[in-house]
Amino acid sequence: MICRRAVVLLSGGLDSATTLAMAVREGFEAHALTVAYGQRHALEVERAACLAGTLGAASHRVIELDLRFPGASSLTDPTLEIPRSRTDREIATGIPSTYVPARNTVLLSLGLSWAESLGAGDLFIGVTSIDSSGYPDCRPEFLEAFERLAYVGTRAGTEGHALRIHAPLIDLSKADIVRKALELGVDLSVTLSCYAPSTDGAPCGECDACRLRERGFRDAGFEDPARG
Amino acid sequence: MICRRAVVLLSGGLDSATTLAMAVREGFEAHALTVAYGQRHALEVERAACLAGTLGAASHRVIELDLRFPGASSLTDPTLEIPRSRTDREIATGIPSTYVPARNTVLLSLGLSWAESLGAGDLFIGVTSIDSSGYPDCRPEFLEAFERLAYVGTRAGTEGHALRIHAPLIDLSKADIVRKALELGVDLSVTLSCYAPSTDGAPCGECDACRLRERGFRDAGFEDPARG
Numbered sequence: 215m216i217c218r219r220a221v222v223l224l225s226g227g228l229d230s231a232t233t234l235a236m237a238v239r240e241g242f243e244a245h246a247l248t249v250a251y252g253q254r255h256a257l258e259v260e261r262a263a264c265l266a267g268t269l270g271a272a273s274h275r276v277i278e279l280d281l282r283f284p285g286a287s288s289l290t291d292p293t294l295e296i297p298r299s300r301t302d303r304e305i306a307t308g309i310p311s312t313y314v315p316a317r318n319t320v321l322l323s324l325g326l327s328w329a330e331s332l333g334a335g336d337l338f339i340g341v342t343s344i345d346s347s348g349y350p351d352c353r354p355e356f357l358e359a360f361e362r363l364a365y366v367g368t369r370a371g372t373e374g375h376a377l378r379i380h381a382p383l384i385d386l387s388k389a390d391i392v393r394k395a396l397e398l399g400v401d402l403s404v405t406l407s408c409y410a411p412s413t414d415g416a417p418c419g420e421c422d423a424c425r426l427r428e429r430g431f432r433d434a435g436f437e438d439p440a441r442g
Numbered sequence: 443m444i445c446r447r448a449v450v451l452l453s454g455g456l457d458s459a460t461t462l463a464m465a466v467r468e469g470f471e472a473h474a475l476t477v478a479y480g481q482r483h484a485l486e487v488e489r490a491a492c493l494a495g496t497l498g499a500a501s502h503r504v505i506e507l508d509l510r511f512p513g514a515s516s517l518t519d520p521t522l523e524i525p526r527s528r529t530d531r532e533i534a535t536g537i538p539s540t541y542v543p544a545r546n547t548v549l550l551s552l553g554l555s556w557a558e559s560l561g562a563g564d565l566f567i568g569v570t571s572i573d574s575s576g577y578p579d580c581r582p583e584f585l586e587a588f589e590r591l592a593y594v595g596t597r598a599g600t601e602g603h604a605l606r607i608h609a610p611l612i613d614l615s616k617a618d619i620v621r622k623a624l625e626l627g628v629d630l631s632v633t634l635s636c637y638a639p640s641t642d643g644a645p646c647g648e649c650d651a652c653r654l655r656e657r658g659f660r661d662a663g664f665e666d667p668a669r670g
Contacts, residue, residue, distance in 0.1 A: 281552075285559070315556075323547045323548040359590050361589075
């Protein structure tokens with residue numbers, strides 16, 4: 215049997231950790247890619263390294279680049295306020311200031327470059343369109359457009375080796391993701407979802423990411439081991 | 443009149459310098475983006491800064507990231523040989539080892555992120571499908587696929603502000619590009635096309651990029667001021 219290689223985007227949050235565990239469970243030789251692009255929560259990178267090591271990634275690479283454009287996103291510009299204490303309905307409406315322009319396009323591009331270099335035909339991303347923050351680059355039509363781009367824009371594609379994008383969480387609720395993570399043995403105390411954690415990694419409890427995560431644990435009927 | 447903003451990818455070579463000059467001539471407030479991704483010829487970045495300053499760019503940003511994956515490309519891995527002294531026919535056939543996996547996807551993604559941050563609706567790239575090295579990510583179908591991706595994957599796109607990709611050199615021969623550059627007053631002695639220049643910036647004269655450039659100047663009937 216020939217080993218199937220995949221690149222898995224790994225931020226250090228609940229969703230991408232679960233996605234990595236799913237790729238490993240499916241039998242992929244999974245190479246985890248973390249991109250430090252100037253987000254406020256750089257603690258994510260440490261968490262990602264820990265998760266890659268414990269979840270069975272074949273390797274872990276960190277690419278650093280500076281996507282901090284002034285005023286572009288509250289996730290990268292500390293002079294902007296991160297929205298807090300929003301209701302479920304508010305979270306479900308519009309695109310919030312935490313949107314980072316073209317972030318997933320950049321992340322998938324870097325994943326594509328590494329995948330082609332490794333001879334990997336599969337690229338995993340932990341986006342979800344349910345219980346999400348409404349980012350346009352988390353939708354199925356975005357992923358389809360990226361697959362098309364990868365097909366026409368790479369040597370592998372032109373030689374008939376199309377890259378497949380996997381988004382195994384796309385139709386799962388946050389509660390489903392929590393259940394899936396626990397089933398796969400992901401240590402959720404390591405995962406960090408908060409947009410603006412304290413310096414020791416404690417979640418703020420009020421940003422959209424914290425609220426979506428809290429609701430997911432509540433609906434799944436589990437305590438979040440990262441709260442305390 | 444409202445100023446039209448554009449991002450222009452600027453490597454420091456003949457093609458991208460000419461593209462920047464064209465964007466400025468067309469009246470765009472042109473923001474030049476150079477990506478230092480680990481290419482051998484890092485001298486390009488210095489040349490790009492010089493060109494941005496002299497050609498009228500409104501700003502110049504350099505993003506550094508490490509796209510050096512072992513064995514992936516002779517442009518980023520010094521243990522691989524850069525093809526030399528190839529005939530026109532050899533250059534026109536297949537994809538050479540200087541292909542960097544998904545490079546233009548990464549460059550356009552970074553350009554897209556900055557463009558959306560700036561509120562720019564236009565993104566220029568100096569690719570050409572004539573007298574090119576046969577890279578898949580220089581073809582019109584690749585650019586069309588990227589425009590589609592930008593449309594579905596950004597806030598600007600979902601709000602009806604589609605990003606337009608401009609590739610004004612796509613159908614020009616290298617001789618046409620030399621003529622266009624001279625017409626626009628580009629100082630071609632500053633541009634660096636060589637894949638493996640000496641440390642003082644002298645072109646090798648033998649790589650595909652040197653040979654294509656040499657033929658362009660010869661066909662246009664001009665001396666290359668960067669040789670000598």
